[in-house]
Structure formats: C-alpha cells, structure tokens
Amino acid sequence: MPGRHVRMSVRWAFNFRAWSPTAEDWTLCNQCIQPEETHRISKFVFKKDAKSSMIGRLMIRKVVSEYLNIPYKEVALGRTEKGKPFIANRSNVDHFSFNVSHQGDYAVLAAQGNCILGVDIMKLETRTDVASFFKTMRRQFTNEEWRVIQSPATDKEKLRLFFRLWCLKESYVKALGVGIGFEVGRLNFDLTTRNIDSNVTTDTTLKIDGTPMSEWAFEEQLLGNHCVAVAVNKNSRTSLENMENKKIATELLSSAGEFKVLDIKDIIKNVEPLSEPDMSFWENFQPKAEDPSQWKSKQAQKS
Structure with missing residues (x-):
C-alpha cells in the first residue's frame, strides 16, 4: 500500500438535487453497492433521499478503493451501532478515516489518513x-x-x-x-x-x-x-517522526483542501458491478416524487 495514498486528504461534493439519473445510470449505481444498501435505499419515500444516500455510498466505495488500492469488488462496508460507516473486511486500515454527510442539495465526503475526522453540511x-x-x-x-x-x-x-x-x-x-x-x-x-x-x-x-x-x-x-x-x-495522526519525509508529511497533514465538486461520470468512473442488472430498482425509484413539496403538488393536482 503506497504511503502517499494514506497521507492524502480527500474532500468531495456532489449536487444530488441537480442529478436526474437515467434508468441506465440508476441501475448501474445499484449494481455497485452492497445488497443491504440497495434494500435500504429502496425504502426511501422521496427521490432526493434515495439519491443522496446512493451517492454517499458510492463516494465511500470510490475513496476506499482508489486511495487504499483495494479492488472495488473487495471493498466491504459496515456500519457501527451508531450508523458510522467503516471498512468491514480489512484489519489494517484503522489509520484511514472517512465520513459522509448530505443535506440541502449536496452530499459531501471527507477522507484522510492518520487521523479521525467527521464532516457535516x-x-x-x-x-x-x-x-x-x-x-x-x-x-x-x-x-x-x-x-x-x-x-x-x-x-x-x-x-x-x-x-x-x-x-x-x-x-x-x-x-x-x-x-x-x-x-x-x-x-x-x-x-x-x-x-x-x-x-x-x-x-x-x-x-x-x-x-x-x-x-x-x-x-x-x-x-x-x-x-x-x-x-x-x-x-x-501518525507521529511525523515515523514518516520517511517529514517535510512532505507535514505539508500533507496540515493541508486543508477545498471540496471538489464531482459529476456522475466521476462517481461511476472505474466502478465494478457487484451484481447483475435489476430493473425493478429503477421501477421502484422512477415514480417517486423528488421531495415533499413535489408530492404535495401532485396530490393537489389529483384532487
């Protein structure tokens, strides 16, 4: 595992309210998350909540795979009793901390090596x-x-x-x-x-x-x-004295990067499906209202 990945910090954001997934994209996204997450996301009443949860899981899988050099299909995520996600099948990655949050229009992810962190929006x-x-x-x-x-x-x-x-x-x-x-x-x-x-x-x-x-x-x-x-x-964080290049380590650990706004092409780049396509996931999602205001509008039109 290259040390340069462990010491890097990642700050990503995605505007899920501006995202109108196609049937192809939504089906592929579903293929790239674990079955229990598919079940959980299908239970959301509104599209905005399903989209934000989906993007959050995909960003976690992306950062774990890319920055820890774990093959995408081998990334296994769990949740603590309090709901915080963690890497479930690797015992040597406690030094890599990641967290997601979603509210309003954006889902965000922060990840960094040799620290404990949390993010909110x-x-x-x-x-x-x-x-x-x-x-x-x-x-x-x-x-x-x-x-x-x-x-x-x-x-x-x-x-x-x-x-x-x-x-x-x-x-x-x-x-x-x-x-x-x-x-x-x-x-x-x-x-x-x-x-x-x-x-x-x-x-x-x-x-x-x-x-x-x-x-x-x-x-x-x-x-x-x-x-x-x-x-x-x-x-x-890991003691700087234990790092090979103190100057580089200090710069990386103290740097605070701005959030990079990703698009759906960034999110699904290099993903690997974990399951076969299931169009019922799209059929469950497509008729839902985007949010409570849209649901109320549809109800008013019906009456």
Whole structure:
C-alpha cells in the first residue's frame, strides 16, 4: 500500500438535487453497492433521499478503493451501532478515516489518513418562524455562542451563524461516531473568522465544558449556499517522526483542501458491478416524487 495514498486528504461534493439519473445510470449505481444498501435505499419515500444516500455510498466505495488500492469488488462496508460507516473486511486500515454527510442539495465526503475526522453540511435556509425556532434550539448552544448568533441585525445573518455553528457541532459528533447521544450544548466554538466564503477557514477553535480542545482542528467553507465543516483530530495522526519525509508529511497533514465538486461520470468512473442488472430498482425509484413539496403538488393536482 503506497504511503502517499494514506497521507492524502480527500474532500468531495456532489449536487444530488441537480442529478436526474437515467434508468441506465440508476441501475448501474445499484449494481455497485452492497445488497443491504440497495434494500435500504429502496425504502426511501422521496427521490432526493434515495439519491443522496446512493451517492454517499458510492463516494465511500470510490475513496476506499482508489486511495487504499483495494479492488472495488473487495471493498466491504459496515456500519457501527451508531450508523458510522467503516471498512468491514480489512484489519489494517484503522489509520484511514472517512465520513459522509448530505443535506440541502449536496452530499459531501471527507477522507484522510492518520487521523479521525467527521464532516457535516448544512444549507443556509431562511425561515419565517425564526423566534420560535431559536427558542426551541437555544439549549443546544452556550451563552457565548448564543451571543454570537444574536449579534447581527438581520434574521438572515443570525440564521447563517446558527447553521454554521450547528454544522461544526455535528462534524465533531460525527467524528466521535457517538450519534445523537452527545450533549452538543457542552461544545463551545469560537469563530475567529466571523464570515466564511468558498476559501477554507481553519481558525475556529473548540472548548468542551470550558476546556480547550487543542487536538481538534476545523476546516470550514461555503459550498454555494451551504456551509461545510470538517472536524479533524490532530493527535490521532501518525507521529511525523515515523514518516520517511517529514517535510512532505507535514505539508500533507496540515493541508486543508477545498471540496471538489464531482459529476456522475466521476462517481461511476472505474466502478465494478457487484451484481447483475435489476430493473425493478429503477421501477421502484422512477415514480417517486423528488421531495415533499413535489408530492404535495401532485396530490393537489389529483384532487
């Protein structure tokens, strides 16, 4: 296994809401994931959820195969009790961490060698019930964070800070792999850079119960009208002293790359079908509404 792959970081994104799969593409995608995932994806009520889940699984298989040099057909993925994916049939890849998230229009993947990481994405949406929404969510934030959220003059800017902080909290919890059991109100993020953009920001810091978590680093950027956060545990990386070329290793481990937006050709490049074509998977998918709003529109037309 070439060391250069292990030390590289990967940041991928895919706009699944803009993707209208053909019968051929959807059938091929189904052939390239494990049977239990096929069953799970077929149960989604809306196309957007099926598409985001499908792309997430395919990106994981792609990154594991390409960056660990594992033949595509030999990649076997499992899930922890909390739902975090892992490589199930290899005992020597604990040094390679990967995580996916999907919300709004995008599915994203972050992967990196010699660390533990988590990724989250949130669409910067507007709301008409800001006051009641904030009242419901208040206890999930510290007093310091809440002062930051309330500091702008407009609800739009307040919501941008809210979603950004929530995205950071989710990225940390996902890195831990503990699911919803962690009390995110214990986390306090200090936003040194108040406004992020498409460039990667890395100066946000974390305290838990008032204690600085210096071993954690956070990468943030905007992806269109979505904020993305990657939490990386720096102390879990392989010691630089054990690496052959310290200079190169330091550059690779400290680099924070922007998310590369893939298209479906990128996703299915070099895939290998694990099963025979099954058109019933397309027939199950094709009639579904894209999302709840489209379903309501169809129901209104029927009535």
